[in-house]
Amino acid sequence: MGRLVVVSNRVPAPRDRLQPAGGLAVALRAALKEGSCLWFGWSGQQVSEKEGHDPEVSLDKVENVTYATIDLTHSEYDGFYQKYSNGILWPLCHYRAGLMDYDRKDQVIYQNVNELFARKLLPLLQPGDQIWIHDYHLFPLGQALRDLGVTAPIGFFLHIPFPPWSLMRALPEADALLRAMQAYDVIGLQTEDDARNMNDGFSIVGVKAKAEVFPIGIDPDSFAKQAEDGLSNPDVQRLKESLHGKPFIIGVDRLDYSKGLPERFKGYEIFLERYPEHRGKVVYLQVTPVSRGNVPEYRALRRELDEAAGRINGTYGDFDWTPIRYLTHPVPRALLASFYRLADAALVTPLRDGMNLVAKEYVAAQDKANPGVLILSHFAGAAPDMEAALMVNPHDADDIADALHKALTMPDGERRARWDHLEPDVWRVTAVTWARDFIQALGKARLA
Ligand code: GDG
Numbered sequence: 001m002g003r004l005v006v007v008s009n010r011v012p013a014p015r016d017r018l019q020p021a022g023g024l025a026v027a028l029r030a031a032l033k034e035g036s037c038l039w040f041g042w043s044g045q046q047v048s049e050k051e052g053h054d055p056e057v058s059l060d061k062v063e064n065v066t067y068a069t070i071d072l073t074h075s076e077y078d079g080f081y082q083k084y085s086n087g088i089l090w091p092l093c094h095y096r097a098g099l100m101d102y103d104r105k106d107q108v109i110y111q112n113v114n115e116l117f118a119r120k121l122l123p124l125l126q127p128g129d130q131i132w133i134h135d136y137h138l139f140p141l142g143q144a145l146r147d148l149g150v151t152a153p154i155g156f157f158l159h160i161p162f163p164p165w166s167l168m169r170a171l172p173e174a175d176a177l178l179r180a181m182q183a184y185d186v187i188g189l190q191t192e193d194d195a196r197n198m199n200d201g202f203s204i205v206g207v208k209a210k211a212e213v214f215p216i217g218i219d220p221d222s223f224a225k226q227a228e229d230g231l232s233n234p235d236v237q238r239l240k241e242s243l244h245g246k247p248f249i250i251g252v253d254r255l256d257y258s259k260g261l262p263e264r265f266k267g268y269e270i271f272l273e274r275y276p277e278h279r280g281k282v283v284y285l286q287v288t289p290v291s292r293g294n295v296p297e298y299r300a301l302r303r304e305l306d307e308a309a310g311r312i313n314g315t316y317g318d319f320d321w322t323p324i325r326y327l328t329h330p331v332p333r334a335l336l337a338s339f340y341r342l343a344d345a346a347l348v349t350p351l352r353d354g355m356n357l358v359a360k361e362y363v364a365a366q367d368k369a370n371p372g373v374l375i376l377s378h379f380a381g382a383a384p385d386m387e388a389a390l391m392v393n394p395h396d397a398d399d400i401a402d403a404l405h406k407a408l409t410m411p412d413g414e415r416r417a418r419w420d421h422l423e424p425d426v427w428r429v430t431a432v433t434w435a436r437d438f439i440q441a442l443g444k445a446r447l448a
Contacts, residue, residue, distance in 0.1 A: 002128025004037045004439065005152075007121065009081065009137035011041040011069050017062045024134070024159060027216055031132075031435030032065050038129075040121050043069035046077045057120055070120050072113065079109025081137065086292050088171070089136045093160045094258045094352040097170040099297055107173055111140060118144035125152065130442050133184075135159050142183035155186040155442040157214065160354040161381065162194040165201040178202060181209045185445035188214035188438050190354045190381040214438045215381070216355050217430040220364040223337055227365035230338030240342060242283075247408050249284040250343035252336065252358050253350070254291040255328060257301050260351045260377065260394040261288065265308040265324070267349070267400025272316045272323060275405045280321045282408065284347075285339070289330040302328070340365035345373045345407040348380060349394040355381035359389070363422045371419035373407035375400070385429070388421030 012025045032039065043058065055070040072080065083106040091099035118141060125131075131154045133141050142154045168174045178201050181187060189195045189211050198211040230236050253259040265286075272279055288305070292298045309326040316323045331339065340346065346362040359382045362374055376382065376389035383391065390407055392399045 002130055003126060004032065004035065005121075005125065005129050005131045006032065006037065006039045006134065007117065007131065007138060007141060008039070008041045008134040009085070010044055011039050011067050013044060014060065014062075014067075017060075017065075017067065026219065027431035027434060028134075030219060030431040031439065035064065037065045038068060038124060039065055040068045040117070040124065041070075042081075043071050045071040046074050047071045049073050049075060055116075055120065057124065068121075068124055070116070076109060076113050076116075079106045080113035082292070082295055084110035085137045086295050087297075089139075090160070090258075091297075092168065092171055093136060093158075093163060095161070095163050095167060096257070096352075097167055099257070100170065101296075102172070104172070114138060114140045115144045117141055118148055118150075121145070122148050122150065125150065130439065131155070132157065132438065132442065139177050140180040143180035146183045153185045153442050153446045154183060155188065155438060155445075156181070156184045157188040157438060158194070158198075158354070159190070159216070161191075161352050162189055162198045162201075162211075164197050165204050168197075168201060174201075175205050178205050178207050178209075182207055184209065186438065186441045187211045188441075190215055191384065194354075194381070212441070214434055214441075215385070215429050216357070216434045217426065218357055218360045218364060219431050220360070220427050223361055223364040226334055227337035227341040228367075230334050231341065233335065233338060235335050236338040236342070239285075239339060243342070247278075247282045247344045248342055249282060249345045249347060249404065249408075250339055250362075251284070251286040251288075251347040251349075252331075252340075253286075253288055253348075255288045255298065255302060255305070256291060257297060258350055258352050260349045261286075261301070262304055262308060263351070263394055263397055264347055264349045264400060265305065265312065266397035267347075268324065268404065269308075269312050269316075270397050270401035271404045272312070274401055278405070278408065279316060279323075280318060282323075283325065284323065285325045285327075285343075287327050287331050287336070287339075290328050337361070337365050340372075341367060343372050345375060345404065347375050347400070347404075348382075349375065349377045349392060349400060350380050351377070351394050353377070353380040353382075359386060360426045363419065363426045366419055368416075368419070368423075370412075371415055373410055373415055373418065374422065375403045375407055385425040386422055388418045390418075 053073050057068050060067045087101045129152050133156045195211040195213045202209050309324050312323050340362045348359045374389040377394040390403045392403045
């Protein structure tokens with residue numbers, strides 16, 4: 001068996017290498033459990049501009065994985081990461097063409113950084129390697145590697161949605177982006193809708209390539225264990241005591257406009273207005289770590305949410321009750337798992353989401369004898385397999401308000417029955433099955 005070479009924009013920082021923090025890192029760690037592996041990408045560091053920037057690759061081996069990273073200059077970081085990846089591709093792939101802040105010169109930097117990744121990875125490659133590239137930052141990397149003569153199998157997985165061609169065309173270089181996908185032996189997307197959209201694009205543009213579905217999941221056993229073990233943690237106890245037995249609602253999302261947070265806050269506001277019996281009697285904790293804080297749309301969203309949380313707390317709060325406990329900093333993972341377990345309901349209401357791992361984590365964390373209710377958007381990639389959740393249209397704040405009331409007044413039998421339907425899929429489609437299926441397909445693609 002040759003090595004697995006993973007390439008992603010970010011490689012986990014040294015302190016996160018044994019205990020990865022986020023969704024992608026956790027899922028990939030499962031893929032990198034066996035054999036010898038290489039993980040290549042950006043270090044997260046920016047350096048100042050130099051004529052003919054030629055970054056050194058730094059190497060660090062932890063257990064079976066060699067981490068190979070390069071630094072980017074400030075202007076590479078700005079054009080490649082902030083502007084083109086997060087300011088253009090991210091909104092477009094989340095069906096928000098109107099939020100794209102398009103400028104041709106960012107595309108040039110994006111392409112150049114992809115070519116830089118290819119040049120820096122090339123000398124590290126060995127015969128027998130299989131290369132697995134991740135996400136929208138690196139659409140053209142496979143083609144850049146082929147242009148340098150790489151013949152190894154190369155796969156690509158897109159973690160976020162892919163829109164219909166009629167929308168994708170808003171990107172001036174959409175044709176070229178799809179043509180570059182021909183470099184890949186396997187192309188993976190999260191859902192049937194995403195794969196269909198990309199395949200329609202391929203046929204319209206006349207590209208011979210095929211997108212397939214490889215849904216991502218979590219490590220449900222370890223998450224469930226963490227949720228249960230953490231209950232004795234003093235911080236979890238502190239949360240529990242602060243609830244004074246009140247029903248507890250949780251939301252956990254990066255601060256991102258794809259997650260539907262203003263609509264969700266409005267939904268909660270309508271819920272308090274329409275169902276006054278819950279006033280003073282529920283606790284809603286929204287954990288929203290700030291991300292991409294330098295992109296203007298994210299700054300504006302933060303202001304909007306600060307204002308909405310302040311208004312709701314000012315309007316409905318009392319001297320002994322705060323309607324929304326709103327945090328913009330992260331909560332440690334071990335606490336989060338037990339927080340989910342304590343929660344009677346979870347709000348997972350993205351306007352669009354590739355998959356949404358929070359929905360799966362919430363289900364995994366529940367006590368089977370007394371599970372909480374998942375309120376889930378139709379537009380999360382997780383939705384088709386989780387229709388036993390309380391499904392909502394995240395644009396419709398009234399729908400969210402009614403779902404909250406229904407969740408908090410749901411008979412025990414219905415709560416258990418819904419959870420019993422949700423549980424099997426969370427254990428069937430996991431981080432391990434996702435990685436295994438993708439790598440198997442990559443292995444076979446070359447034999448075919
Ligand atoms: C992208 C796609 C796709 C969140 N806050 C805290 C925290 N988190 C963790 C969650 C979860 C992860 O971050 C977020 O994963 P999601 O899937 O919900 O969303 P994205 O970050 O947008 O991920 C998405 C995913 O890639 C994988 O393919 O599902 O659609 O957008 O694990 O628990 N973790 C800690 N503290 C926090 O405050 N420790």
